[in-house]
Amino acid sequence: xxxxxxxxxxxxxxxxxxxxxxxxxxxxxxxxxxxxxxxxxxxxxxxxxxxxxxxxxxxxxxxxxxxxxxxxxxxxxxxxxxxxxxxxxxxxxxxxxxxxxxxxxxxxxxxxxxxxxxxxxxxxxxxxxxxxxxxxxxxxxxxxxxxxxxxxxxxxxxxxxxxxxxxxxxxxxxxxxxxxxxxxxxxxxxxxxxxxxxxxxxxxxxxxxxxxxxxxxxxxxxxxxxxxxxxxxxxxxxxxxxxxxxxxxxxxxxxxxxxxxxxxxxxxxxxxxxxxxxxxxxxxxxxxxxxxxxxxxxxxxxxxxxxxxxxxxxxxxxxxxxxxxxxxxxxxxxxxxxxxxxxxxxxxxxxxxxxxxxxxxxxxxxxxxxxxxxxxxxxxxxxxxxxxxxxxxxxxxxxxxxxxxxxxxxxxxxxxxxxxxxxxxxxxxxxxxxxxxxxxxxxxxxxxxxxxxxxxxxxxxxxxxxxxxxxxxxxxxxxxxxxxxxxxxxxxxxxxxxxxxxxxxxxxxxxxxxxxxxxxxxxxxxxxxxxxxxxxxxxxxxxxxxxxxxxxxxxxxxxxxxxxxxxxxxxxxxxxxxxxxxxxxxxxxxxxxxxxxxxxxxxxxxxxxxxxxxxxxxxxxxxxxxxxxxxxxxxxxxxxxxxxxxxxxxxxxxxxxxxxxxxxxxxxxxxxxxxxxxxxxxxxxxxxxxxxxxxxxxxxxxxxxxxxxxxxxxxxxxxxxxxxxxxxxxxxxxxxxxxxxxxxxxx
Numbered sequence: 223x224x225x226x227x228x229x230x231x232x233x234x235x236x237x238x239x240x241x242x243x244x245x246x247x248x249x250x251x252x253x254x255x256x257x258x259x260x261x262x263x264x265x266x267x268x269x270x271x272x273x274x275x276x277x278x279x280x281x282x283x284x285x286x287x288x289x290x291x292x293x294x295x296x297x298x299x300x301x302x303x304x305x306x307x308x309x310x311x312x313x314x315x316x317x318x319x320x321x322x323x324x325x326x327x328x329x330x331x332x333x334x335x336x337x338x339x340x341x342x343x344x345x346x347x348x349x350x351x352x353x354x355x356x357x358x359x360x361x362x363x364x365x366x367x368x369x370x371x372x373x374x375x376x377x378x379x380x381x382x383x384x385x386x387x388x389x390x391x392x393x394x395x396x397x398x399x400x401x402x403x404x405x406x407x408x409x410x411x412x413x414x415x416x417x418x419x420x421x422x423x424x425x426x427x428x429x430x431x432x433x434x435x436x437x438x439x440x441x442x443x444x445x446x447x448x449x450x451x452x453x454x455x456x457x458x459x460x461x462x463x464x465x466x467x468x469x470x471x472x473x474x475x476x477x478x479x480x481x482x483x484x485x486x487x488x489x490x491x492x493x494x495x496x497x498x499x500x501x502x503x504x505x506x507x508x509x510x511x512x513x514x515x516x517x518x519x520x521x522x523x524x525x526x527x528x529x530x531x532x533x534x535x536x537x538x539x540x541x542x543x544x545x546x547x548x549x550x551x552x553x554x555x556x557x558x559x560x561x562x563x564x565x566x567x568x569x570x571x572x573x574x575x576x577x578x579x580x581x582x583x584x585x586x587x588x589x590x591x592x593x594x595x596x597x598x599x600x601x602x603x604x605x606x607x608x609x610x611x612x613x614x615x616x617x618x619x620x621x622x623x624x625x626x627x628x629x630x631x632x633x634x635x636x637x638x639x640x641x642x643x644x645x646x647x648x649x650x651x652x653x654x655x656x657x658x659x660x661x662x663x664x665x666x667x668x669x670x671x672x673x674x675x676x677x678x679x680x681x682x683x684x685x686x687x688x689x690x691x692x693x694x695x696x697x698x699x700x701x702x703x704x705x706x707x708x709x710x711x712x713x714x715x716x717x718x719x720x721x722x723x724x725x726x727x728x729x730x731x732x733x734x735x736x737x738x739x740x741x742x743x744x745x746x747x748x749x750x751x752x753x754x755x756x757x758x759x760x761x762x763x764x765x766x767x768x769x770x771x772x773x774x775x776x777x778x779x780x781x782x783x784x785x786x787x788x789x790x791x792x793x794x795x796x797x798x799x800x801x802x803x804x805x806x807x808x809x810x811x812x813x814x815x816x817x818x819x820x821x822x823x824x825x826x827x828x829x830x831x832x833x834x835x836x837x838x839x840x841x842x843x844x845x846x847x848x849x850x851x852x853x854x855x856x857x858x859x860x861x862x863x864x865x866x867x868x869x870x871x872x873x874x875x876x877x878x879x880x881x882x883x884x885x886x887x888x889x890x891x892x893x894x895x896x897x898x899x900x901x902x903x904x905x906x907x908x909x910x911x912x913x914x915x916x917x918x919x920x921x922x923x924x925x926x927x928x929x930x931x932x933x934x935x936x937x938x939x940x941x942x943x944x945x946x947x948x949x950x951x952x953x954x955x956x957x958x959x960x961x962x963x964x965x966x967x968x969x
Contacts, residue, residue, distance in 0.1 A: 233308040234273065235372065235422055237266075237423075238300075240411035240436055241384055246404055247297040248502035250389055254299055254404070257387050259292035263303050266290075270310045272303075275432040278600060278746045294467045295505040297440070299387075300466060304454050306414070310369030316763060317343055322352060373414050376423045384427060401428055409446070411838050412438050416451030424810045438462025439505055443557055444698050463506040463557055472501045477536060478509035481549050490537040490551055491527060498741055499535060504555040512536075512569045517550045518576040521583060522671050525657070528664055529575050536572070550871060582657040585953045591669065594651040596655035601653055604734075604921045606723040610650045613715060619766045621646045621711040623759060629754050634703055638681070642707035645685035648673060652686075658660060666690040695802075699749050712747075713739040716757075717790065722783040726790070735804050738792035743868045746823045748798065755821045756791045759878035760784045794938075795822055805829045812955040831902040832951050841953070848953035854925060862924070864937035873935045877913075878922040883939060885915040915942075953969055 239262065244586045246254065266272045293300040294959075319325065325336035332347055340347050345363045353362045355934050356575050385401040392402040410487040412423035412433040419854050422434050435446035436455060440461050449455040456466055475497060479490050500507055523546050530550050537551040552568045559565055596613040607613065621643055628634035652658050652669035661668075668688020674680065681704050688700035689708040694743050700706045712838065716739040720726065725734040732738075764784055800804040806852045817828050896904035925940065927933045947953050 226317050229358065229421065233414045234305045235308050236452060237262075237306045237376070238411065238413045238449075238568055239302075239380065239407075240298055240300045240455075241407060242409035242411070242437060243407045244405035245503075246294075248296070248300075248499050250391075251294050251502045253861060254387055255292045255294040258299050258301050258383070259290055261383045261386055262303065263290050266303065266306060267374075269375045269379055270313065270369065271307045271375065273305055273307060284943040294466060294468060294502075295466065296503055297505065298436075298466075304373055304452075305368075305914070309371045310375060310643060312369050313367040314344060315365045315367065316360065317363050317365065318353070318355070319343075319350070319363065322359040322361060325361045328592060334808060335853065339363070346529055355878075373421055373423055376412070376414065378427045380432075381425050381427050384410075386660075392844065403428070409435065409437060411449070413449070413451060413455075413560050418449050418450065439464055439556075471504065471507050472497065475500055475507050475509065475553060477509070480482060480508055482511045482551060483539060488539050488541055488547055488549065492529060492539055493537065496531050496535065498536065500553040503535075504553060506555060506557060508554045508556065508558060509941070510552045510554050510559055510568070511549060512552060512565050512572070513549050514569060514572055518580065519546060521576070521579060524664065524667050524671065525583070525661070526576070528661055529579055530572070531573060532663055533567070534572055536568075562594070564885055567601050582655070582660060586655040586657055586672065587675065591648045591651040591672055591678075595647065596656045597654040598650055601650075604719075604723060605724075607719050610653060612645060613719070613930050614650055616715045616719065616767065617646050617649070617708075617711040620714050620759065620763050621707055623762045624707050624710055624754060627754055627759075628703065628707070628752065632660060633752060634707070638704050639707075639941070640674045641679060641681045642704045642855060643686060644678075645682045645689070645704065645708045646711055648678070648800075649684070649686050649712065650765070651688050659740070674721070686710060692745055694738070695741065699746050703750060703752070706752060707745050710743060710752075710754075713742045714759065714763070717743070718760060718783055719789045719809075721787045721790070726786065735796070736790070738944075740790055741798065743791065744794050744798045744822055745802075747828060751823065753821045753823050755819070756787045757819060760787050760791075774903075792818055797823060798822075799829050801827070805831070805833050808955050809833045809958045812836075812952045814950065816949065823864050828902050828934075828951075831906060833907045835903065835910070836956055840913045841906065842958060843913050843949075844909055844916065845953040845956040846958060847913075847920070848944070848956075850920070851944050851947075855937065855940060855944060858926060859937050864934040867938055868940055869938050869942060870935050872937075873931060875932060876923050878918045878940065879936060882915045882919040882943075884947065885912050886939070886942055890942075893950060902950075909950055909953070 239258075241258070263272075266338060290301060290303045292302070310673035319339040320335040325333055325339070326331055336347065336350065339361060340350060340363070343363045343365070350361050350363055353360055381401075384407075385403065387403075390403040394402055407430050408429055410425075410427060410430055411434065412432040413420045413423065413434055414423055415421055420434070425432050433446075436459065437444065437446050438459060439462055447458050449458055459466055465474065484488055511770065519599065527538045528548060530538045534550075539547045539549040539551065541547060549942060550568075550572065553566075554564060558566075559801075595614070596615060597610070599609050602608075603610045603613045625634055625639035625642055628637065629639060649666070649669060652665055652672060654959060655668060655672070656667050658665045663917055666689055667695045670683045670685075670931050673686050681702065685705035686700060687699070688702075688705040689712055691700050691705075691709060693699055699708050713796045715735070717736050720734045720736045720739075727734065727736050729735075743756065746752065747756075761784060796810050797809050800807055803826070809829060812832060813825060813828050817825055836845070871880075871883060874883055889912055890909045893905045896908065923936065925933070925936050927936065
């Protein structure tokens, strides 16, 4: 059955759709806006209401239908299609029937098959047509379905377009059998056409009927505003303090902040996330400058900025040298503050918040971090894993192993190791402070600031400050090796302990943040150049935890966790190589298993060397040979044909196989030496140098010979080559750029 759209496309109209609701959270707005646009496009295509692409210039340039635009504010989701067909194009349905040779007899008269086909499709015999396809000539019937007016079709389609928008969280706002939405829907605007001819597309969602009215800014009251199309709609909204376009709101925020500060030679502290929140949380953003008492500048910058940004949604202000100033920029959602009442309110609230922070700072100093360690016994880390005191003890255990390894490698001095261990012991103590309890996003940072204020060594304070880093893919790593030890101990424990407690991530969830922790472990070892084997570390960690004995440390199945955790770190390393270092996925697959037992740095060197060498003509040819050898050994040959063992040099008959055996022996000796002393590039060159002998072997030698002794000997030679290749790189995994031919038959 085939469908064809008729050439009758009809007149074009515009479609404006607005969903008005209570404020949508800023973090959901972008995705909802894009989702609405895509759902409308799909609905218009399914309803045959989008114009077909048409030929353009004489040169044949294709002109497609105009793009569908979408907009959003906290109170509305809007989508605008500038060109929609006034009515559906007619649909021609072509129903295929029996073959002509079956439908007509030798005299050309219709058979029972033709008559049944016509009756089934309510057609006369003379209405049947003949069509030809690759299978032959068939009878067919064409039926034309007349297109319906767009307003009728849209009235049926638009409710599903709206209620089908995907939100991470949504709720029922009427009966539980009714539609779900992120917030209660308050009005629906649906207009087809422009001007006085614009008509409402009638439908209803959750008791709200569509109409031709919208609403302006919330502060202007609840009076509806009638509109006559998109141009009129946007104009009337701006007159009522609603800027529909998020891009324009963003530019307004930037310009207003710049104007307020540039006359003083100041600037706002750059903060993309805060700017994004303001754009998505306001309909008519206007900047307002305020100030606070200079005495609060005695508090650390991190605390002041966090209070302003995370708690009050203010931009902090600094001079051109980066020194924080006693000013802030707030974003209003109204047109102005002529009497200064709003500014005074913001200043009063911020003063209270800073006074709290000042009090917490002073009160917390009365109990130094070193005296807070026993308090961690009462702070739960995780139900199965005990308190934060338990976690600190585990962190100290793994930190000792890390320090021992780095000292042996010359990456850490004994004094730095002692600093790292002290930083580990103090790293979680700020969780007991009033400052972190009030501002939890400052954990770690507050610990570092308090350590510095309480006379701890700068290296220790810095390590505590940095030990949650990196928190994300865009975040920086700790600044020092000492800080890296603390961060590694924290994240490594989170992963291994998390697996032991049954908190391993799944494909759809990672509530304990283990992927983020695993990514951090890999990044730190790579970017700070730390030669640490994560597999060895997991084993030593298990041994050390088991040796301690007692308490929560022995109540989780540590031993069974090691293989799963090791594979998890391998997976995070693959992710890092492919997505951060941009190593091709088949290069990563080709890294031999023996390499994965080494340090991430060794694996990186291996991957980079293989990535660099793999496109060479000789290595490409050897990759093709490796695939051929693997296929012979696993598919062509059976256990009856051969078993692994030494090659009988005396049973090598052809000169080509003798040359290949000698080349193998030479390469084998060189590969073993190079891997032990020179690194990874040398062995790859030795494999590439074997190309002439490999090519000649496959060109001259019949592997699957009739003589079973000869056949087994040749298969053993290929088995030796396969093992040699795999010890360096599994070349069979490398995809060809230009398929190299390794040309002989095997049997």
